[in-house]
Structures are given as C-alpha cells and as structure tokens.
Amino acid sequence: MNLQVLPRSLSVPFCEVSQRLGLPPILTYADAVLANWKKRDPDGNLELLLTFPGGESVRGFFMVTLLVELQAVPGLKSILDVINGICDNDVAVVTKALDVVSQAIDSMKQALKLIHEYVDPSIFYGIMRIFLSGWKDNLLMPEGLVYEGVQEKPMEFSGSSATQSSILHCFDELLGVQHDGSSAAFLRRMRDYMLPSHRHFIENISSRVSLRSFVLQQADERLTHTFEQCVARLVEFRNYHINIVTRYITIPASRARQLCASKQGLAEELDMIRKAPTALEERGTGGSGIMTFLKTVRDETKDTTITQCTNGNQVLPDSSMTDIQKAASELTIE
Template sequence: MLPPVPSPADYGITSNYGFLSPDLPLEVLPDPYYARWESIVHNLQALILSKRLQTMVQHLPILSTSNLKTDAEWRRAYVVLVFMLHGYVWSGNCPEERIPPQLTVPLFEVCERLEVPPVATYAGVCLWNYKPIFPDEPANTLDNIACLQTFTGSLDEQWFYLVSVAIEARGAPSIPLMLRAITAARTGDSRIVTDCLQRLAETIDETSSLLQRMYDNCDPYVFYNRIRPYLAGSKNMSDAGLPNGLLYDDGQNPQYRQYGGGSNAQSSLIQFFDIVLGVEHRPTGTTRGDQVPAESKSRHSFIHEMRTYMPGPHRRFLEHVDTVSNIRSFVEARRTDSALTIAYDACLAMLRVLRDKHITMVSRYIILQSRAKPQPQTPARTNLATATTEKKKMRGTGGTALIPFLKQARDETGEPAIDAWARRLLSDGPADKTFASLSKVGEMPDGHLEVVGLCGTWTADDSEGGICHW
C-alpha cells in the first residue's frame, strides 16, 4: 500500500506562505517578563557599536522559558536569543568562545521545543524575522515586507534576508501544486502532471528573477565585510578564531559544540524542488559514475546535512515527500509524451539556471571581495571576513568550502533530464557543437571558473568557496 501524500497543514505549511511562519512573526514577546531580552535586541546595533553587548548579556538573569505560551512566542524567543548569541560571539575584536548560561540555558530549551540547533539558522534570520510594512496588505512581496532584527541596522542586511523571504513566499503555491502532481501520477493522469510541471517551471523562473533582485540594495562590500561575519557558525572556523567551536556553558556541564551558521542551503523550498523533481545530490567531490551507497549520500551530502538545521516539522515534511515522490519515474516511463517530458526538463533547466545565477552571486559577493585589498583596521579584528588568505580555503557561513559544492549541486540538477536535447543542454561536459550549452558563468571546459571584473581576470579553484545559499 502506498504511503499517503502529506498534507502541508499537518506540518505548519500553507499555500500562501509556504515554509514561512503561518502567522506573522511577533515583533515583541508580549510577556513583560522578557523585557530585558527585548531591550537588548531592540538596542543591538548600539550595544555592538559601544562594545557593551557582552557586559549586558553577562548581567542578565537566567530567564525561564515557562512563560512562553504559543508557537509564535517560542519562535520569537529563538530569534531574540540567536541574534544575541551571534552578536555576543562576533562583535568584538576576537570571537567570544564561551557562551554564558544567560544565553545557553534558555536557548537550549527553546531549540529543543522548535527542533533546531542552538545557532542562527535560515529560519531565525529569514522565515521568522519579517513583518509587513502595511498590515492591511499581504506580507509576501518585496514591496511590503521589512525585517524585525538585524545585526548592523543596514538596508543591505535587511535586503539580504528579505529577498529570501520573498522567494519563499513566491514558491509557496508550488507546494500544494506538486503534491497534486504526485497524486495525479499515481492515477496515471499525464495531463495534470504536465500542467503542474509547466506551472512549476514558471515558478522556479520567477524565484530566479527574485534572486537577481539581491543586487538592487545589497552592496557586495558591505555584505562581505559587515554582514557575513555575524552569520558565521562555529564549524570549521579555526581560521576565524574558533578552533574548538563554541563552549556552551549551561552552568553544570559546559560543552564545546560546532554548528554551521545561517545558510540558504537550509531553505526547505529549494530542497522541496529537488525532491519532487527527483534531483539527487551526492557527497561533494563524487561524480555520477562513482559508487556511493545510499546511506552515505544522506550522511555526507552537505545538502542533506542542512536539513538538520531546518525546523523539525519542515524536515519531517521533506522526509515524507521523499517517500512519495514519483514524478521522475512517471516521466521516465512516458518518454514518448513530448509535452510531459518537455515540461519536466524545463523545470530542471529553470532550477539549474537558479543555481547558475547563485554561482555568479557568490563570485561577486564573496570571491571578488576576498581578492580586494583589505582596508586597514585599528585594532585588527578576527572573523570570517578577515580570516581568508590566498593559502587557505575560504569558508562559507555554514563552514564549508563551497565552489565545489555549488558547481556539483548545479551539475547534478540536470542529470535526470529526459530528452536528448535537454541532456546535452544541461550536461556538465563540453557542449556538442550542434547544441548551445547552458551558460556556466564563464566556466571553462576543465571546470575552472573565470570571472572578469574590476579586479581583473582570475580563476576560482576548487579549493575555494563562498556563502552557503542554494
């Protein structure tokens, strides 16, 4: 007997807002008991600027989470605590290694309730961190949303989060759409599946256009040097000053822990696209011909690892969808249905274009910025922006070298293509002279990435990476 197709509502997912909070995130915790937390995050930029944030946190009482009542309050508490946590760690000249009980104790309790790790995640900085500008208008487009919390107070940081919020909202209708396609595939209804795939291709194309909006209001220099360091986690961050990770002190049994930081690779929407289309991701560095056990894929793939940073209900929803996903096999069994195969291959092409555009973005926001001559700082600071050197791998906020990851994830997206023209178009090898290959952002046939910009022409080797997004 086939497992039932999941109901998004069972996992707190809606057709209007998708993986965004089903209710608008709270702007403040309503119970006055938490006024001290709210006072700190309300003045976060001033406390960072005046170097008083650590002292303020250290003088906090250890507040109980027993006064948190609704899901929205638990999510707000998480946002408040992780913004305090990352500000506490990264706002000084060197990172603070020990997290005091004032943060550790309530954060552990909140994270256990929400099933997220005690670190800033995509959910904390994007999904649960927005509000409408005008409450009587929908909060699902870039022209009517603002951020609740930032580290820097800059427009650039707000925009960086809000583009992701808008992408999540735009992609939301695709969730019930593709669940309908899965149901239709079970009954052999090619017409409905084709229609759903055509609409999904349009949706992915629109999310790709939204990603391009990042350039409108987020300056690469500001992002690399001012914003990105605050999003860093504690995994693989030796060069940034955390060789052992963070020491979470709960007052009884302090433990070093290492977590990746906030990353758009933690977006459930993008992984949903992969799952329903049957795109499989292998451990970074392996090729299609390599023999990789199924259990090894989930254990070592960076994309699979990022699911552990998603809220528990979202993670379980993806796992449920994975058990019923049948679109790829449905299309492969009907290769003579040209409308169906073209619609399916179009989805893969749009998803690959999205990843291609992201590689361009990483190049502009990360790699070119890392090559620019650093401005002198007095006193010198140690963080993710200052740790990069020519001889060391650049790390993304999630703690991994990402050019290999991003290129492989993009190339894997085209592997399920059905028609010969689509396989050639989406191939990661040299293009047939009779076919135009999909743009690879200046990538050479040998896999190197050439970028031409104000800093000249250079090549990004596989040993270098960028931010973790899709």
C-alpha cells in the same frame, strides 16, 4: 586551548527554546528569514523584526531572500498536485502542476536578481558574514562553542545558510536530483537546521514516488518537455546563485587580499576588510567549500535530465499519499 564560552544566562534559555522549536541553538535560516518579518501596514509592506549591523544592506539581503521564498510558494503547493497526478496516473494533472513549478523557479531567479539593487557587496563580505557564520568548519573557532550550563564540551553548529531553506530540497526530491559524496552529506546535514515540519515534508516527497520514473513510463512529449524545463530552470537558478557568490564573496575576497597587501584604498574600506573573517573566504556561512559545492550541485542537477538516465524508482500506489498529505498539513503555507 582557549575555549570560547556562551554564558549560562544566555545559553540555557537559548538551548531550551531551540529544543522546543526543534532547531539547533544557533541563528538558522528559519530564524533569520522565515520568522523574521511582519507586515508594516495593511498593504502588506514587510519589515524585519530583528537585524544587526550593516544598515539597509542587511534589510535588503533578508527581504530579497524572503521574496525568493514567497515566489516559491506556488511551486511548493503544486508538489502535492504532481504526486496526486502520479498516483492517479493522470498525465495532464502532472504536466499542469509541473508548469507551475517551472514558473515558480523562474520567479525565484527574478527575485534573486534584486539583491544587486539592495545589498552592497563590501558590507555583505565585511560585516554580514560575521553574524551569519557558525562554529563548525570555521577556522576562527576550531573547537566550537561551550554552552555554559548545558554541556561542558564545546559544540559545533553551522551558521545560517540558504541551504537550510527547504525550497531547493523539495524541488530536488521532486525532480529526482541525485546528490553524491560530500555535497549529499552537507545537504542532508543542513536539514537538521530546518523546522521539523519542513524536514518531514521533504522526506515524504523522496520516499513515496518517483516523478522521473513516471515521465519515462508515460513517454508523453508534453510531459517530458515540462519536466526538462523544470530541471533547466533549476540549473539556471543555481548558475545565477554562483554568479551572486562570485560578486559577493569571491571578488571581495580577492580585493581584500590585494588591498591588505598594498595597504592602499579608503581607510573605511580597509578597516572593514580587516574585520572580515578571512577564514571564511573560501567557505559559505554554513561551512561548505562554497564554489566547489555550488558547482557540484549545479552539475548534479544537470544530470537529472531525461536524456541522462533511463531508470527510475517504482511508482507507488495511492495509499502512499497518506503520509505526504499529513506532512503537508503541518506546513504553514497560505
């Protein structure tokens, strides 16, 4: 067995810093996106703090991803308004807050569309995935990685993935999206790669109230319509993400197989394809079977519509707000 080892001089401080941050010792979404930017000038133009090979496509990928995060902020803030409205039995407040959530999800989709302008599929497939991939469920590193001076046995960690963003987890918990089986297990594991305050906030949303139950109990036409619109836009966002993955992973993987078989094409493109990790063709950088996973969570989101289910969890009293407000205060959304 040929183990791959991270030298002590890197592994020990890396693990110590990661432990203090409450994150695993690997490049996570929080590292690559949430904390990897600064304002370039007073106008608010942004630039990356750290990057890796791939040129402008790398910058474009992370900046577009960050823009998606920024578009979600109004919706995340409105989650507390939804919960307050439920606890106060105020249909108008809940409806208004859900409108904001719906608009935020739509804005996220519009921001995601910018990826086509700024990211070259061949560069993402042939270069960027190498740096985003981890050493769990990765056939290129089946034994994981030894962190010298930390632990003798190899450790396995998933690579940076959008599933490590708290955004969709928050909206799923708010709307009552039920994930089952392997998709639920994978999403729950991805929460271990989130900042502790983000993870805590998600857990408090899911444990305190049921929005669907409130919508069903009220039987208010406007409230029901707004809830359904939120679900529909979340489905649309996940559908569009599937299209992105098709263009940036599935199609390049197919072209790579064809070019390697025929040995035709530009020398530069062939070289890039040869360097691409073929073991990741059918898997996301987080280690999931990507298309199966994305379609499953999309379909599970569809099942959240009111017409699909007539049962919900009991709505809890006002005292349930304490932990949610405390969790929200730990976040750094401005």
